[in-house]
Amino acid sequence: MKKIIITGGAGFIGSHVVRRFVKNYPDYHIINLDKLTYAGNLANLKDIENYPNYQFIKGDIVDQPYITNLFEVEQPDAIIHLAAESHVDRSISNPVEFVMTNVVGTVNLLNAARNLWKGNYNEKRFYHVSTDEVYGTLGDTDMFTEKTAYDPHSPYSASKAGSDHFVRAYHDTYGLDTVISNCSNNYGSFHFPEKLIPLAIHNIKQNKPVPVYGKGENIRDWLWVEDHARAIDVIFHKAAPGSTYNIGGHNEWKNIDLIKLLCSILDKKLGRAEGESAKLITYVTDRAGHDLRYAIDATKLKNELGWEPSITFEEGLEKTVDWYLENQDWLNDVTSGHYQEYYSEQYNNR
Ligand code: NAD
Ligand code: TYD
Numbered sequence: 001m002k003k004i005i006i007t008g009g010a011g012f013i014g015s016h017v018v019r020r021f022v023k024n025y026p027d028y029h030i031i032n033l034d035k036l037t038y039a040g041n042l043a044n045l046k047d048i049e050n051y052p053n054y055q056f057i058k059g060d061i062v063d064q065p066y067i068t069n070l071f072e073v074e075q076p077d078a079i080i081h082l083a084a085e086s087h088v089d090r091s092i093s094n095p096v097e098f099v100m101t102n103v104v105g106t107v108n109l110l111n112a113a114r115n116l117w118k119g120n121y122n123e124k125r126f127y128h129v130s131t132d133e134v135y136g137t138l139g140d141t142d143m144f145t146e147k148t149a150y151d152p153h154s155p156y157s158a159s160k161a162g163s164d165h166f167v168r169a170y171h172d173t174y175g176l177d178t179v180i181s182n183c184s185n186n187y188g189s190f191h192f193p194e195k196l197i198p199l200a201i202h203n204i205k206q207n208k209p210v211p212v213y214g215k216g217e218n219i220r221d222w223l224w225v226e227d228h229a230r231a232i233d234v235i236f237h238k239a240a241p242g243s244t245y246n247i248g249g250h251n252e253w254k255n256i257d258l259i260k261l262l263c264s265i266l267d268k269k270l271g272r273a274e275g276e277s278a279k280l281i282t283y284v285t286d287r288a289g290h291d292l293r294y295a296i297d298a299t300k301l302k303n304e305l306g307w308e309p310s311i312t313f314e315e316g317l318e319k320t321v322d323w324y325l326e327n328q329d330w331l332n333d334v335t336s337g338h339y340q341e342y343y344s345e346q347y348n349n350r
Contacts, residue, residue, distance in 0.1 A: 003029045005076045007061055007109065008083030010040035012191045013129070016229040017080060018045060022054045024233070029053050031074060034083065035060045041339045043330060044190040061105035071112040078125040080236060081109055087194055088133075088156045092288055095155035102159035103166070110170045121177040127236050128167040128180045132221070132246065133157035135182070137291035144182070145297045146244050153289045177241040181232065184248040184296045187316065188225030189323040193334060196220075200259050201324045202331060204266045204277045214286030216256025219293040223249040224316035227309045234307045248296025249309040256281075265321050
């Protein structure tokens with residue numbers, strides 16, 4: 001039985017990756033290692049929490065002695081590393097926390113894996129989940145490929161770029177079996193409502209202003225989170241050691257167009273007059289260092305490993321809006337902070 005530690009499994013993307021691996025691979029023992037920061041919520045995994053091949057461990061990847069000991073005790077065969085501070089706006093107000101979690105935390109995991117596996121990487125793998133934001137910003141027509149030079153602009157993207165460099169360094173220096181993927185913006189269920197799509201859905205629903213940074217002309221390339229989880233599955237199982245893949249859905253949207261689309265979908269679903277929700281759109285001061293455009297060229301992943309998005313953006317957005325309308329309790333818990341008290345108390349008392 002393969003034992004895999006998935007870090008950050010209580011977060012947005014991590015919960016989808018954990019669910020996919022627990023359900024699809026009953027022969028794998030999946031350990032979800034998560035600190036349960038504000039972004040970690042075990043309610044995201046309620047449906048699989050009692051599966052026999054799933055285990056949750058509350059722990060901090062920044063705590064080096066703890067991580068070293070955990071690896072010695074658990075003897076994992078592989079790591080899929082998603083734990084991170086992930087919100088650009090928070091990185092602007094608190095950059096040091098991003099360096100600690102994203103850079104130091106990643107190096108702690110790499111080092112613990114290196115010490116545990118001691119040069120024998122047969123059937124061992126360290127998979128690092130990263131972002132397209134490490135590549136910086138684009139002009140009107142070009143796209144990020146795996147060969148694009150790193151050019152991060154926010155403390156978040158700089159910290160992710162730093163972690164990617166360390167992963168490569170551990171492959172080149174120690175021969176560690178590493179894989180990195182850089183994905184575009186994700187959307188879908190269990191997305192914390194500080195990020196654009198869930199925030200906009202939540203605010204429209206509540207008749208609250210929907211903040212649009214600057215003129216709303218920044219472009220993001222959106223991918224359904226379950227397609228990202230499937231790409232991670234494919235890359236984890238098939239990629240060559242030391243390789244890197246971009247993941248994206250060829251799906252670019254100007255922020256303002258996306259917000260208007262969400263307003264119109266919600267007008268229909270909430271029985272409002274067409275144009276009603278769009279009145280909530282409120283232009284606010286732009287984000288500092290705001291990257292203008294991201295766009296992923298995922299040709300390598302398609303040609304080499306056969307991965308493509310499974311659904312269109314229209315289908316994915318419809319599913320997502322429906323999920324947020326049907327899961328008001330989840331949203332209430334997250335926006336009130338209830339989930340943190342509940343799960344922290346449960347795990348701190350163990
Ligand atoms: P998220 O913020 O929703 O979840 C992060 C998780 O990491 C949370 O469960 C949190 O509790 C945990 N965590 C944070 N610090 C920790 C620590 N010190 N020790 C242990 N656990 C800790 O993030 P997400 O949006 O799901 O992103 C997951 C990964 O995917 C990140 O590495 C991110 O950079 C990358 N990524 C995200 C996107 C996106 O659109 N959200 C796109 C591409 C790549
Ligand atoms: P976000 O979801 O924070 O993801 P990222 O910054 O990692 O791309 O933001 C997506 C885009 O939406 C980005 O261009 C910033 C913009 N944005 C707004 O206009 N208003 C908002 O309230 C938020 C959170 C983001």
